[in-house]
Amino acid sequence: MRGTFSIQVQLLALLYLFLYAPIAYVIYVSFQKDSVWPFPPDFTLEHYADLLHLRDFHAALVNSLTIGIGTGLLSALLATIAAIGVLRYASRWRGLVAAAYLAPLFIAHLLIGIASLMFNKQLLGLPGNIGSAILANTTYATAFAFLVVLAQLAKHDWRLDEAAMVFGAPPLRAFWSVTLPLIWPSVLGAVIVSFLLAFNNLEVTFYQVGARPTLPTLAWGELRHGVSEELYALASLINAAIFLFLGALYVLLRTGALRLDYRD
Amino acid sequence: MTEAVLRLEGVTKRFGTVVAADSVDIEIGREFFSLLGPSGSGKTTMLRIIAGLEVPDLGNVRIEGRDVTRQPPYRRGVGMVFQDFLLFPHKTVAENIVFPLRMQGVPPAGRAEALGWITDLVHLKGLEGRFPHQLSGGQKQRVALARGLVSRPKLLLLDEPLANLDRELRKEMEVEIRRFQLELKIPFVYVTHNQEEALTMSDRMAIMRDGRILQVGGKLDLYHHPDLAFVAGFLGAPNVFEGKVTGLADGLAIIDWQGYPLQARAKGGLAVGQRAVCFVKSEKIELFAGTGQGRVDGVLRDAIFKGQYADYLVHLAGAREVTVSGPPRAELFAPGRPVSLSWSAEDGDAFPAGG
Ligand SMILES: Nc1ncnc2c1ncn2[C@@H]1O[C@H](COP(=O)(O)OP(=O)(O)O)[C@@H](O)[C@H]1O
Ligand SMILES: [Mg+2]
Numbered sequence: 001m002r003g004t005f006s007i008q009v010q011l012l013a014l015l016y017l018f019l020y021a022p023i024a025y026v027i028y029v030s031f032q033k034d035s036v037w038p039f040p041p042d043f044t045l046e047h048y049a050d051l052l053h054l055r056d057f058h059a060a061l062v063n064s065l066t067i068g069i070g071t072g073l074l075s076a077l078l079a080t081i082a083a084i085g086v087l088r089y090a091s092r093w094r095g096l097v098a099a100a101y102l103a104p105l106f107i108a109h110l111l112i113g114i115a116s117l118m119f120n121k122q123l124l125g126l127p128g129n130i131g132s133a134i135l136a137n138t139t140y141a142t143a144f145a146f147l148v149v150l151a152q153l154a155k156h157d158w159r160l161d162e163a164a165m166v167f168g169a170p171p172l173r174a175f176w177s178v179t180l181p182l183i184w185p186s187v188l189g190a191v192i193v194s195f196l197l198a199f200n201n202l203e204v205t206f207y208q209v210g211a212r213p214t215l216p217t218l219a220w221g222e223l224r225h226g227v228s229e230e231l232y233a234l235a236s237l238i239n240a241a242i243f244l245f246l247g248a249l250y251v252l253l254r255t256g257a258l259r260l261d262y263r264d
Numbered sequence: 265m266t267e268a269v270l271r272l273e274g275v276t277k278r279f280g281t282v283v284a285a286d287s288v289d290i291e292i293g294r295e296f297f298s299l300l301g302p303s304g305s306g307k308t309t310m311l312r313i314i315a316g317l318e319v320p321d322l323g324n325v326r327i328e329g330r331d332v333t334r335q336p337p338y339r340r341g342v343g344m345v346f347q348d349f350l351l352f353p354h355k356t357v358a359e360n361i362v363f364p365l366r367m368q369g370v371p372p373a374g375r376a377e378a379l380g381w382i383t384d385l386v387h388l389k390g391l392e393g394r395f396p397h398q399l400s401g402g403q404k405q406r407v408a409l410a411r412g413l414v415s416r417p418k419l420l421l422l423d424e425p426l427a428n429l430d431r432e433l434r435k436e437m438e439v440e441i442r443r444f445q446l447e448l449k450i451p452f453v454y455v456t457h458n459q460e461e462a463l464t465m466s467d468r469m470a471i472m473r474d475g476r477i478l479q480v481g482g483k484l485d486l487y488h489h490p491d492l493a494f495v496a497g498f499l500g501a502p503n504v505f506e507g508k509v510t511g512l513a514d515g516l517a518i519i520d521w522q523g524y525p526l527q528a529r530a531k532g533g534l535a536v537g538q539r540a541v542c543f544v545k546s547e548k549i550e551l552f553a554g555t556g557q558g559r560v561d562g563v564l565r566d567a568i569f570k571g572q573y574a575d576y577l578v579h580l581a582g583a584r585e586v587t588v589s590g591p592p593r594a595e596l597f598a599p600g601r602p603v604s605l606s607w608s609a610e611d612g613d614a615f616p617a618g619g
Binding site: 157159160162163164165166167168169170173177178181182259 | 315316317336337338340341342343344346348350352353354363364367368411415
């Protein structure tokens, strides 16, 4: 038979179908008048217009971005410090210390949410707000960020930092002018991963923000009235933003405007 | 040696059970000083202690008279050339070179001037804008040297800087590095396991083994007057004869080797009846065509012509082969011909065996 594809290509196609078909369907539906049975296609942009008029949408977007960015920066910072400590200071306890950073990966997010709510309220007497949502999300996001940073930092040649110190750089200066320029891709990766986790998080954030809306809590609330068309539009927009961001990053790397490493 | 720029006093450093530096005392002035020793003898550790990257367990490091033992590296004002260059991969050649000046707060005009001066000195003109991965091994070496020298440090430490270069380039760089030292008059502490490098460049040198300095001195002194069997064996690829001491007189020993009474300077408390090793450098042996009274007889296996001189490989009794270096002589380019050797007693060094 002519035009057959190899088994690898077929498997790959199946895999991508499995991964992306639901997302593609959501995007497709977001442009359809009838979201229950959107066939034959009848294109419209009205769901997007509705979304903009949805009560709390703006506040939810701002809150989600704030939580995402705050968690992204804080987690990457903590994870970088932790990874440097684990890698640079030889100790019998190194494995245990590393495991302790990863432990939050094994705790259900719902538990983290409830636990941090109770801890803040009953023990510290703190009200839940966006700030405490950032802190609560940071607990598990740091674990993911730690994995991301550790993977690249393990390959870093610390003798370069020693060289910088011999040539007159105090430790912070050496970090700033030698370590960071070489490891920033992994730090950026950690920021992105923890941003996405916190931005999309429902279970942890839900218990912290109370009545303040975020995109996931808004969607969750809307769901009680059934899946409304605006939710398709919302999901599509978030996906589009993420793909645009990753696409831009890819182009910058391909054109050499950004460099990930300096090996020959 | 004039006044000491660097002084190590009883410096000791242990890593677990390994003693990487064992009560080391050295004084180094405005000179080219080499630390020569086999791999694992503690040379790198010594440089790291001087640079401040390692704190000794015991003892003191003084630079220009000041005790810097507990000072961090960035306050010591020394330069260093690392074995694997360790250029900053994200910085250009120019940025790499002026890095020490930037850390010292030298303004841009001063940095540009110094960059011009040093790229001239080390022949790097035109490469300032390249990144390290765009350089050849020899060029990286020059950048590393430039970075080490640009701030005119109190001291330049060099850790086997030529180990990764091919032979030809190494020969060229040996001459260059020596020239930099003579021109700038900065003390160089040069670490190597290659005796040729040390002998070519140094004023003085120290032989290291197991974290200990075995002997320090001018290079000619060390070469011609080794105090220890290890030093005698390490420098100049000498021929070795082992035998029993049959007589001692006026500082000379007579050693019985395969029935021949060999003569050499007696060292290390040699006693009659003891077994001894006798070292004789190949260029100190005189080679005669044919056998002769009072000489060691052998058979010429081959003669290797090296241009200015020749290496004669001579088969002796007991399946022993020795190398004799001397002027090329036509009558000796005849493998299989009987020959005999001798050397004057002062040119051999005998030490107790197994020491
Ligand atoms: N950081 C370290 N930890 C453990 N052992 C070390 C360390 N640095 C050096 N050593 C040991 O100290 C000894 C001397 O090492 P080094 O100074 O690197 O020797 P060299 O440079 O002469 O080859 C070696 O036995 C080496 O294994
Ligand atoms: Mg070494």
